[in-house]
Amino acid sequence: MALASDSGGKTASLYRMVMDKHVCPYGLKAKALLERHGFTVDDHWLKTSEETKAFQRAEHVETTPQIYIDGERVGGYDDLREHFGEHVAEKGETSYRPVIAIFAVAFLMALAVAWSATGTLLTVRTIEWFVAIAMCILGIQKLQDVESFSTMFLNYDLLARRWVRYAYLYPFGEVLAGVLMIAGVLVWVAAPIALFIGTVGAVSVFKAVYVDRRELKCACVGGGSNVPLGFISLTENLIMMAMAIWMPLRMWLG
Structure with missing residues (x-):
């Protein structure tokens, strides 16, 4: 599975669920966030439950989407936000x-x-x-x-x-x-x-x-x-x- 990215061209690899009856909202958010930060997104669609489970087994992850930058796995959408220095609210965090x-x-x-x-x-x-x-x-x-x-x-x-x-x-x-x-x-x-x-x-x-x-x-x-x-x-x-x-x-x- 080719996960390496072209760091010079700011390219990231994104693996997300895009099925007939379900398009992962966090995958869409991750793609938009990467594009806002100037990345060209190598967008890989996981079109079936079987493809999704196979990807998770191969990469030893439990959730999708998964993002890779410079050949390294960043993680999911919240991990990507943290990678870009954005605040990610913790469970139960107080807010006004x-x-x-x-x-x-x-x-x-x-x-x-x-x-x-x-x-x-x-x-x-x-x-x-x-x-x-x-x-x-x-x-x-x-x-x-x-x-x-x-x-x-x-x-x-x-x-x-x-x-x-x-x-x-x-x-x-x-x-x-x-x-x-x-x-x-x-x-x-x-x-x-x-x-x-x-x-x-x-x-x-x-x-x-x-x-x-x-x-x-x-x-x-x-x-x-x-x-x-x-x-x-x-x-x-x-x-x-x-x-x-x-x-x-x-x-x-x-």
Whole structure:
């Protein structure tokens, strides 16, 4: 099996599964990554399960794709990323990326709504829409897998530990309050819900992180997240509380 590469011309050999009913996505990623780094890819397709297993036996590997540069095996897609100095997340590694993505998109959506509704970008209502939209997106994340969310939530929420059903109701309440706040209707329903879940959440997070000094994952973006429980989780709940107080006050004053 010819695995040597032309190092002068920056050529790499790639062995990947390309079958009638399955094209390996990591093989496609590996090919694109090599090409971005200026390599000409000697692309070898493993078209059947038998070809794939034969290749794995011959090269003493358990997975495909496999990449070879300068005649040396680099490994699979993650190994290739490491070879090029890119970060490869370890299993269970904490990350704030999901939270950043949610709040960034929520803010952009709030700007879009503000421009469409008022022709102006930055108003008080824009901030209200931002918080409300963020609540809805966070609620959607939880509703994708309520069982996983409830399991993680029970690690630290004080009310849920006393009444487990609250862990299942929480995301529905968050989404309901967010939708009503976006519309600016039934604030007398939305505000108490947001104030209640925000207050319980803030107290629970503060106790778990700053009193008990526990290192936990936050359930705020769903049960499968690696977001650490801490300042961001506390801030989220405090903002929800502030929104619940502000909206009725604004309507009363105005």
